Every structure is written in structure tokens, then in C-alpha cells.
Amino acid sequence: MSDTNGPAEGRHPMTGNAMSGDARGGMERHAYDVVVVGAGGAGLRAAIAAHDAGARTAIVCKSLLGKAHTVMAEGGIAAAMGNRWPEDNWEVHFRDTMRGGKMLNNWRMAQLHAQEAPERVQELEDWGALFDRTEDGLISQRDFGGHKYARLAHVGDRTGLEMIRTLQQRAVSLGIDVFMECTVTDVFKEGDRVSGAFAYWRESGRFIVFDAPSVILATGGIGKSFKVTSNSWEYTGDGHALAMRAGASLINMEFVQFHPTGMVWPPSVKGLLVTESVRGDGGILKNSEGERFMFDYIPEFFRAETADTVEEADAWYEDKKNNRRPPELLPRDEVARAINSEIKAGRGTPHGGIYLDIASRRSPEFIRKRLPSMYHQFKELADVDITAEPMEIGPTCHYVMGGVEVDADTQESAVTGLYAVGECSGGMHGSNRLGGNSLGDLLVFGKRAGEHASTYAASLRGARPQVDEADVRAAQASALAPFEVEGGENPYSIQSDLQQSMNDLVGIIRTRTELEESLGEIEAFKERARTMVVEGHRQYNPGWHLALDLRNMLIVSECIAKAALAREESRGGHTRDDFPGPDPAWGTKNLVVTLDAAGTGVELHEKPLPEMPDELKGYFA
Amino acid sequence: MPTTDHGVTSPSRARIGERTLRQDRWWLQPLTTFVVFSAFVVYATVRAFMGRDYYASPYLSPFYSPCLGDCVEGASDFGQPFAWWPLSAALIILIFPLGFRMTCYYYRKAYYRAFWLSPPACGVAEPHGAYSGETRLPLVLQNVHRYFWYAAVVVGLVLTFDVVLAFRPMPAEYAVGDGETSGIHMGLGTLLMIVNVVFIWLYTLSCHSCRHIVGGRLRHFSQHPVRYRLWTWVSRLNTSHGRWAWYSLFSVALVDLYIFLLATGTIQDLRFF
């Protein structure tokens, strides 16, 4: 490595972290109080909180610091600060969140989120974030689907970048240790309690053992199991799978959010997100016949608060008090389904999407000012000038509402010492997440998890669970297994087949026969994965990395398909063609999945939804 | 020139022999800059040292304005405080426009690239073994740019005054008709001087130091609305600073050349009225 600028001898060149003396070719070993897996918004916020609570904290992330998927978030952070609408408060936000999730949310999480998000946003500003401002100099808030008031704190259409950079800079200034390009493959336990984690450096292929009583999973989602997705390669469901293998359960896995507006052309960017702000700022959806079709798709549940004429919808942008919201700003699941129906009815665009038009409705200056990165994205990648012509868009896999089942207040899973936050945790968003609620979720529960993980670690004093050396050997053998096989298939083709199969069979509209077919295919993929082969050696070998990630993708895909098959109704992010409406009986229970006894498949259980206290029920009377 | 092992061929970097893998004509821009700047420097040096043919009534060459030495009759609009100066009068005042341009952020970029090859173009290895940037003498003096800017404003005012004077009526011997010696006059020379002074002002006001002084140094634009407005104007000009640098370089040379040709009697001024 660089001799003049490289870190001191014995420290890792990527991160500056100290290695053990016999590191060369051997195994590194580090002891921490709290190990955070993932360095997106949730992981960074959790690490900051754990550090502030006095814990020795490490962040372990698959990519370089600051590259996590949070950077892709565009719209904003939902927080009832009341800067635009003084009548906004946590109760209204709570109500919007629950209604958006079709009442399947964990009420306590929705409540905590609505209550604590404003302070979490202010905190970012203390650490150097530069949000867009109102005329009074306060943090500006914008409109988004499903939110009654303009509530999303934002920075143009790159809020996620602002958030991750702010948290990253805060974490760096606090001196928190970061293990970059380092992938966690196992969580160790002693008895029922977490004792550490096992990981490998992507760069060198060398292994690391972390001795730590608290592990916080903040690994994001599962989008890479689908072909058309707005998610990056990292979204392979690592946290979901790690938690299951450690004995925790997942919840709500059937609910996968398809964002209504992803790019459909050119092929290389198919699925790439087009922010909801385009609609919040005046964009409308049209089919190939030029018809503004969303008025035909207003569901009964939202009829009272949605405009039913073009005049009222257009007047809303100027006068929000006296008009109802345009139907383009219905929650994402509704809009995605509507777009899907239009395309299926043969009213799609040449590239198989529908039109999202802001060019004919707003001035070029306005568009460039409010949506700079969308302008840039279409200009650079599709050669489309969004100030002059409509965009072609279609639904894209965006977010998984399901995740590790955790305690609402502490984010602890069923395994003592194992926490999950952000997208890889479940419950908060119910069956459908509102735009802007994910960034708030990361901050609110990141902080809570960090604090509780730290408190738990401190409470152990000397009596920490120990990592069993036999487990370390097993973890190492498992990680190296793909090199041992000869004559098998390469992981890229299995991954690509899995993505196609999930897209076709477990996509936005589902039926029993297709879901059953998909479960059969997943079994076949699992079989193929057992004999997949990796070429080359351990040093920065993407084929090997994918082979390890693929195991997680397969198990998570099975969870989704199994849960989707069981839930015989349509609700939020889960739409069954054979059960088109919501079923009140299903509205009272969650589906929970765990690993089966053999560890090769998943098991499904029903669990009643936690009941909301009466004072909160009042908001929905 | 081969690179040393300080840079892209140092041992830790990816082993690639070429100093650049660029396939476009990256050398064209530095070469053009080199040729044009060199030509200007040669021309300006010759003209500055000549000490004559810089005034053709009513036009005074910008290289000699203000003419403060022992200047020819009619050229000394600000007196002759340096009448004792033995050399060309241009040498008394050229340090100001020269200094302004030498320390200009745009020219620095252009000549560091074209003359110093530091770097010749982006992604093309420079030939030097060591580099300390603008941290030491003499290059640390680039930081005085703002003082040359103050001087450049004065120079700009003087050149503007010269343009006003260029509307003066011609002496009687040049008169076209009978007794046409009063009123105002305009010739091609006047026009060239107008164009020149416009480019000079565009160049001077688009300067990065100017941008800093009028408002860029503030941290709260909201509390200084007038300076903020000025800053936005200068910022807009500033995006084309390099263009104004080139245009004004050409225009100043052209005006001087035109006056030289008039003063030597090679051509006659084209007179509009």
C-alpha cells in the first residue's frame, strides 16, 4: 500500500483499524461492546447513539463508508415539525402512518416514530446538515403521498445523501471505528445470548471475529431478489437471514413495496427510482391515450380526502386548505396497482410504462430547481429532458415492510443482544410504508437501538457471553465452502434466474398458482446453490461475495413467497389477484416466519396484532 | 518526457506504463494557449519597449495609458510626473495590468497548464519531479491578486476616459471638409477602443477577487441584500472569466496595433463622422 501515507504498521490500510499480531493470513479478532452491521442511516445513527451512551462501538459495512443505500433516498424525512402547517403534530402523523399501513402497523412503533422524528431531524441540523428553508428560515417541509400535511424535511431531491453524509461526518468526528468493505456472515451466540459476529474483509478475504455482547443489524432490505428494483447490490437481505439463523423471527415478509415510479428505459437503468416529489411538485400520470387515469382508481378508503375532479386536484397545489389532494398522491401501493392495471390493459407506453408528466405543468426553471437530480438522472441516463417531455415510468421493487420482529421500544429481537433497525426490522410500516417514513424510521429507531444495546452491554459487566471456537471454525468452513465445489454453476446465473422468477411470480400482483410455482423454483435454486462454484481466490472476489450473499437472498425469497401464499387477502404491499379485497380477519394478525429445525427452510406462524390502547383508537373513530 | 516514480508510475499504483491513456487531442488546448500567449508576450514586449508610435490623435494606445513619462504631445492626459524616466513610458504603468493578469486565477490555470505543464491536461502526468504549488516564494505572491484588482479598476477608469477622449474632434489638418474641427468625432479607432474597454471591464469585474470583495466573503447574504445582489451579478460574469480574459487580450493588442499603423502612417483612420 501507499508507503508515505498509509496508516501505521499493523493497522488496516482501508480503515486504520488495528489488526491482531498474527493477522497475516490468519484471523483478526476485535472486542467491542456494540457491533453495528450496516452503515446506512440506521446503522450510523445507532452507532452514534451507542458511542454517546459510552459503549465501545464498531460499524461494519459491506461497502465504503457513505455509499449505503440511504444515499438513494430522495424525497425527505417525515417529521411533524409544523414548520409549514402549525396544525401538524405527532397525532396526525401517527394517524397517517397507521392508515397508510392499512392498520397492520405495530402501533407503538408508529407512535414512537411520530413523536420522536422532529427532534431527530433537528439533531441532524446540529451536526451540519443543510436542509432547504422556509421563508422564515425554518426547515422546509414538502408534500408527499399519504401525508395529510406538508411534512417532509428535504434537501432538493437528495435528502438521503444529506442524511448519510451528516451522520457519516458525525460518526467520523466522534472517532467511531469503521470496518469498511467487510461483510458479516454469522452471528455467534452462547446459549440464547449474542456473543459476537463473524465477518470477512472483502479486500483481502481474511476473516474477523468480533467479540461483542450486542449486535445491531442495520443491513437494509431485500430488493436484489427482484429483477426490476430500485435497490443496490447490497440489498440481499443479510440482516434478515442473519437474524433467522441466530434464532430470531421475521414479521410481515409478504409486504413488499413496489414504488409506482421507476425508470423503464434504457434497460440498464430499468427500475431506477423516480422520486415521488415529482408528483408532490405537480407531476401527473397519463396513459398512452393521454388520459389522466388516477381518477379512476380512488379507493373507498381514501375517497373522502382525495380530489375527484381535475379542477380540484390542480387547485390543491395552490390552496391546500380548501381542496383535496390529487389522486396521484395516494399511498404508493394504490398508485403502483393503478399503473400496473393501465399497462396490463394495453394503455402503456412504447417501453412498457406509463407517462409521468411534469413538463407540461411546471416551468423549466421550477423543475430544475426543485428536482435537480431527477433532471440530471434523465438527461444523463436516458437522454430525456424532463422539462420538455414526459418521463416513462413503471413500478419497481423498492422496500420491504417486513423484517426482524423486534420490541418496539428497544428494537431487540427474540435473541438477547440482537437488535434490528431500519428496513431490516419489521412492524413499523404495517402493510405499506408512506414515503418519507423510512428516513425517520432509521433515525428514531437507530438511536433507540444504539442506546439499548449499549445499556444491555454495560449491564453485563464481566459476565459476557463467550464466542465458541467450534462456532468460529464452522463459520469459516461455511464461508469457504463455495471454493470447495468443483464443476458447479456460477453464482451470477443462479442470481439472475432467482431475480427473474421472483419478479414474475411474487411480484406486484400475486396468485396462488404462481406463488406455489415460485416456492418450487426456490427449492430448485437452493439445490443449484449447493453446488455453485467460485473461480479465483479470496482477494476482492465479487463471485465469492455473491455466492455468500445468494444464500441470504434465497432464504429471504422463500420467506416472502411463503408468507404471500398464506395471506389470502389484498392489503397494502401485498395484492392477491385471487383475493382482491382486504379481509377483516386478516387485519388482526401478522405472519411470522422462523427457520425450520433443519435450518434449510422456513416455517410460518400466525400471531395476533398487538392491540392499540383506547386513547389511540380514538384517532380512527 | 518520461515520468519519475513519484506519480502514476510509483510502485503502489496500478502498473501502467503510459503517462496517459487519453486518446483525444488533449495537447491541443495547452498548445493553442502556449502559442497565443507567447505571441502576445512577444508583441507586447516589443511594443512596450519601442517607446514610440503609440499615439495617433485622438487615440492613445492602452499599453501607454496613462502616459506618465516623457510622452509625445497630446498623449499626456494626466501630466508627466515621470518625465525623467529614461525608458519607454509604457514600462511605468504596464506592471499593473500585467500583474493583474499574471496573478489572475484564470491565467494562472492557463499558463500553469500550457507553460509549466503542471499538468498539461487532466489525467496527463506532468514532467516535474517535485511540486510545492503556491506555498513558497515567488508563487505565494499570487495571493496579492486583490491589490492588482484595485489597480485594475483604476486602469479601467483611465481606459474609459481614453475612450471619451477618442470622441475628440480631429486636429484641423485631418479635417475632411472645411473648418470641420469642432464637435465630436468617431472613427474605427473609437469603435475599437469602445469594444476594448467593454471587454476590459467585463474581465475586471468578473474577477474572482472582485467576486469575493463585493460579497463572496460574507457568511450571511440575507443580512446584506445589496451586496448579495452585486455578488450574484459578478458570479454570473465570473462563469465566463476565461472568455473575457481572452477577448480583452485580443482587443487590447488590436487597438494598439491599429494605433501603431495609424501613427506610422501605414493606414488612415476610417472615419464615421
Next chain:
Amino acid sequence: MSYTLKLRIWRGDSDGGEIQDFPVEVSDGEVVLDAIHRVQATQAGDLAVRWNCKAGKCGSCSAEVNGRPRLMCMCRLSDFEQDETITVTPMRTFPVIRDLVTDVSFNYEKAKQLPAAKLGPRDADGKRRMAQVDVERGQEFRKCIECFLCQDVCHVVRDHEDNKEAFAGPRFFLRYAELDMHPLDTHDRRELAQGAAGLGMCNITKCCTEVCPEGIKITDNAIIPMKERVVDRKFDPLVWLGNKIGLRNKDVEGRTEV
């Protein structure tokens, strides 16, 4: 419509390597990263390449395409002739790890040395007030996706390994400028920018601006204004004199030097 792209990729590690031919099938609307991925999936499964979002937002897939620092995901094949050979190499300023992946820890080390934002207390109602015009300059710099292409192209370190110690690079001059222009920050980092960060090493040859995929005017809007601010602090005798006789620049009031 598809065709066979004449693609060449540098493969190797810190012990050596070479540019190898990988002819690969590509189609309309694809970018260089697509071609690289196809090579990875069909010809060289262990080809090391760093990437994440493939949308020009994360800044991971930085490399050099025909000698120019580029994000591979934003480098469209339609910008090249179909019979043109495209050569992809790792960034040549950072130590190579393997194939197209370089050790960019230089940048993370420099980030650690920079004192973070330090704002004063909030307003009485627990909120902060800043005017939009006051945050806009900083917002431009915060568009930075940390692709480190500016660091890669900057000849100060690209051509002089020994300068890495004393030079933070354009990405961090952006940070210094952002914080210096922050309406509520309480630190004065000008001395530090000139000293520890090596702002004076920059000879404003503007390559950083040329390669910035976010179109940030690094030189004109950050480095030069920062140089001018350093002049205020260190090189301007009038400002110095003004300070001596009590004519203080009010805009710097309330800041402490770090």
C-alpha cells in the same frame, strides 16, 4: 440493437498487472458498468469492481475510461463510436488493490483530520433559523457523492506521491468552504485549510471541476473563494491593519480558530 464492444480492462494487483482484451456483447442504452458486469458474469467471475447504486448517486464505481476519470455507471456507450476501443483502468492516484478496485483510504484519513461542524445553541423554541440564500452555497458542495474522482485527477497527488501527507485535496477543500460559508458554524478553519490541508498547494488548474460528475464548480465556487478567505486571514495587509485598529469584519465574529 447489440454489437461487440472492444473492451480492454486492466487486471492485476499491487504486484503487477496488464491491460487485457475482453470483447463483450453490449446493446443500446448501456453504460460502461453494464459491459463490465457482463464480463464479470460471463468471462471473469472474479473481476474486482466496486459499485453500488448504478445511478450516479453513491460514487462507488470510479475508474478511468480511456484515461479520463469517470463514474462507470454514468459513462454511456453511445458516447463512443461502436468500433472504438474502450480501455478501463483503476484510478491511478490511489494504491491498487485488485483489478479496478483501489485503496481509497487516503480520503478517509483526510476526512478524519477535518474538524466537524460546530454550531452554537439553538433558538429559544428549539429550532434553528437560516435563510435559504445563506445555505445555498453550502448545499452545492454537499451534493458531493464522494466518488473521489477529483482527488484522483488532481496532479498534486496524482503525480507526486510525497504530497499526500500535506494535501487534503479538492474534496476536502469543498468541506472547508462549506463549513466556512455555513451561517451558524462557530469555527474558523482558514488557518487549518492553508496549513494542514495544503490549500496553497492547489494551482487551480481546474481538473477537479472538469471531472466532477455532480457538476459542482469546485474551483470557482469552493477553492478560489476559500483561497480568498485565507488571504483575508493571512495575506491581506489592509485586513490585518483593520483588525489592529479595531475595524473588525463582523462576519467572522463569534468564531474561534481551530
